[in-house]
Amino acid sequence: MSVINSIDLSLLTENIKTWGKSLGFQQIGISDVDLSQHEKALKNWLENDYQGNMSFLERNVEKRLSPNELVSGTLRIISVRMDYLPPDASFASNLKSSSTAYISRYALGRDYHKVIRKKLQKLAEQIQEYTQDFSFRPFVDSAPVLEHAIAEKAGLGWTGKHSLTINKEAGSYFFLGELFINLPLPVDQPVEEDCGKCTACISICPTQAIVAPYVVDARKCISYLTIENDGEIPIVYRKAIGNRVYGCDDCQLVCPWNKYAKVTEEKDFFARQHMHNRSLLDLFKWTEDEFLKNTEGSAIRRIGYRKWKRNIAVGLGNQIAKTQQETEEIKSALENALDFPDEMVQEHIQWALAEVMQSDVQQVHANIDQNKEKDGSESDTSLSKNSVNRKTQRLARSIEKGMPKHK
Numbered sequence: 001m002s003v004i005n006s007i008d009l010s011l012l013t014e015n016i017k018t019w020g021k022s023l024g025f026q027q028i029g030i031s032d033v034d035l036s037q038h039e040k041a042l043k044n045w046l047e048n049d050y051q052g053n054m055s056f057l058e059r060n061v062e063k064r065l066s067p068n069e070l071v072s073g074t075l076r077i078i079s080v081r082m083d084y085l086p087p088d089a090s091f092a093s094n095l096k097s098s099s100t101a102y103i104s105r106y107a108l109g110r111d112y113h114k115v116i117r118k119k120l121q122k123l124a125e126q127i128q129e130y131t132q133d134f135s136f137r138p139f140v141d142s143a144p145v146l147e148h149a150i151a152e153k154a155g156l157g158w159t160g161k162h163s164l165t166i167n168k169e170a171g172s173y174f175f176l177g178e179l180f181i182n183l184p185l186p187v188d189q190p191v192e193e194d195c196g197k198c199t200a201c202i203s204i205c206p207t208q209a210i211v212a213p214y215v216v217d218a219r220k221c222i223s224y225l226t227i228e229n230d231g232e233i234p235i236v237y238r239k240a241i242g243n244r245v246y247g248c249d250d251c252q253l254v255c256p257w258n259k260y261a262k263v264t265e266e267k268d269f270f271a272r273q274h275m276h277n278r279s280l281l282d283l284f285k286w287t288e289d290e291f292l293k294n295t296e297g298s299a300i301r302r303i304g305y306r307k308w309k310r311n312i313a314v315g316l317g318n319q320i321a322k323t324q325q326e327t328e329e330i331k332s333a334l335e336n337a338l339d340f341p342d343e344m345v346q347e348h349i350q351w352a353l354a355e356v357m358q359s360d361v362q363q364v365h366a367n368i369d370q371n372k373e374k375d376g377s378e379s380d381t382s383l384s385k386n387s388v389n390r391k392t393q394r395l396a397r398s399i400e401k402g403m404p405k406h407k
C-alpha cells in the first residue's frame with residue numbers, strides 16, 4: 001500500500017469506474033465501512049421477527065454491520081449496480097391474464113449471482129494489474145452484507161419506502177454487488193432521499209407487507225412466500241398472490257421512478273422463452289426432469305420442484321376460468337397431481353381444487369342471476385376472485401399509463 005499515493009488513488013478510482021462500465025455495470029460507487037447508522041433499523045427488524053425463516057439474517061449481525069469484521073483489512077467497498085429489466089417485459093398483460101404465470105422480471109434470465117460475481121472478479125483482476133498491494137472479496141447477495149446500506153453510502157441511489165435502492169436516472173430494476181477492498185480510495189457522496197410524500201408502493205402491495213415506510217415484513221412479502229419460505233403458504237395470503245408464482249414486482253411497478261428504468265444490455269438477463277408468458281397449466285404439468293432442465297442456470301432452480309409445484313397450484317386456484325372447458329382442464333390437472341409425494345404440496349393442490357369448485361358453483365349462480373336479471377329480478381354477480389383481482393387491474397392500468405415503454 002505504501003507504494004500508492006493519493007494521486008494514484010484518484011486516478012485508480014476513475015479507472016475503476018471506466019473498467020466497471022466496460023464490463024457491463026451501469027454505475028460504480030465507493031463507500032467507507034461505517035454502517036453504524038443502520039444498526040438500530042436492522043436490530044429492530046430482527047427483533048420483530050420480520051426475517052421469518054431466513055435464519056441466515058439473524059447470524060453474523062455484527063459482521064453485517066462491520067464489513068471489516070467480515071473481511072479483515074477492508075477499508076472501502078466498491079458498490080456496483082446492474083440493470084436487469086428484460087426487453088418485452090409485458091408486465092401489464094401478464095399480470096392481467098390470470099391464466100399466465102407471473103415470474104419476477106429479475107428471474108427470467110440467467111442467475112444474477114453468477115453473472116455479477118464473474119464481472120466483479122474481472123474488475124478486481126484489472127485493479128490487481130494496477131497495484132500489487134491489493135486484496136479483495138466479491139459479494140453478490142451471498143454473505144452477511146448490507147447491500148442497500150452500502151449502495152446508499154456509495155451514492156448509487158436512496159433507499160425507497162419499499163426498502164429497495166432507487167436511482168433517479170434508472171429506477172430500481174437493478175441488482176447490487178460489492179467488492180470489499182483494502183485500498184483507501186476517495187469515497188462518493190450519498191444522494192438525497194426522493195420519495196417525497198409518495199406512498200404508492202405501500203398502498204399497492206397485495207399483502208400489505210410494507211408495514212411502515214422503509215420496513216418490509218418479509219413474512220408477508222410474496223417474494224418471501226414464494227421463494228424463501230420452505231413450508232406452506234398461509235391461506236390468508238393465497239388469494240392475494242394471484243398468478244405470481246415466483247417473486248413479485250408490484251411495489252416497483254407502481255413506483256414513479258421506474259419510468260426511467262432502462263432495458264438491460266446484458267443478454268444473460270433476457271427472458272428465456274420457456275419461462276416468459278407461459279400458462280400456469282403448462283408450467284404445472286412440467287415433470288421434475290423438465291423443471292430441472294428448463295431452469296438450468298436460472299435462480300428459479302434454487303427453490304426446487306416441490307416449492308415450484310406449490311406456487312403454481314396456488315396460481316391455478318386463483319385462475320379465473322373463462323369457459324367450462326378451461327375449468328375442467330384446471331380441475332383435471334390438479335386432480336392428477338393429488339398424489340404428489342409431499343403432504344405440504346398436496347394441501348395446496350387440495351386448496352386450489354376447492355377454489356376452482358367454488359368458483360364453478362359461483363359461476364352457475366351468476367348465470368342464474370343473469371337470467372333472473374333478464375326477467376327483472378335482482379342480481380349479485382361479484383366473484384371473490386374478481387374482487388382480489390381488481391387491485392391488480394388497477395396496477396396494470398397504472399403501468400400502461402405511467403410506463404408505456406415497459407408495459
Ligand code: B12
Pocket residue numbers: 038041042045054057104105106140141142143144145146147148149159162163164165166172173174175176177213214215216218221223224228246247248249251
Ligand atoms: C433478505 C432479502 C429479501 C427478503 C427481505 C426483504 C427486505 N426488505 O429486507 C425478501 C425475500 C422479502 C426479499 C424480496 C425482494 N428482494 Co431481496 N434481498 C434480501 C437480502 C438478501 C438481504 C436484505 C436485508 O438485509 N434485509 C434486512 C433489512 C433490515 O434490511 P433492509 O431492508 O435493507 O433495511 C434497511 C433500510 O430499509 C433501512 N431501514 C429499515 N427500517 C427502517 C426504518 C426507518 C425509519 C428508516 C429511516 C430506515 C429503515 O435500514 C435497513 C438496514 O440498512 C438482499 C441482499 C443483501 N445481502 O443485502 C436482497 C436484495 C435486497 N433483494 C433484491 C431484490 C431484487 C428483491 C425483490 C425485488 C425480488 C422480487 N422481485 O421478488 C424483492 C423486493 C421486496 C422488497 N420490497 O423488499 C435486491 C434489491 C436491489 C435493489 N435495487 O435494491 C437485493 C439487494 C439483492 C441484490 N444483490 O441485488 N429480499
Ligand code: SF4
Pocket residue numbers: 162204205206207208209210216220221222223247248249250251252
Ligand atoms: S414485492 Fe410484492 S409483496 Fe413484497 S413488498 Fe413488494 S409489493 Fe409487497
Ligand code: SF4
Pocket residue numbers: 160161162166194195196198199200201202251254255256257
Ligand atoms: S412508490 Fe413512491 S414511496 Fe414507494 S419507493 Fe417509489 S417513490 Fe418511494
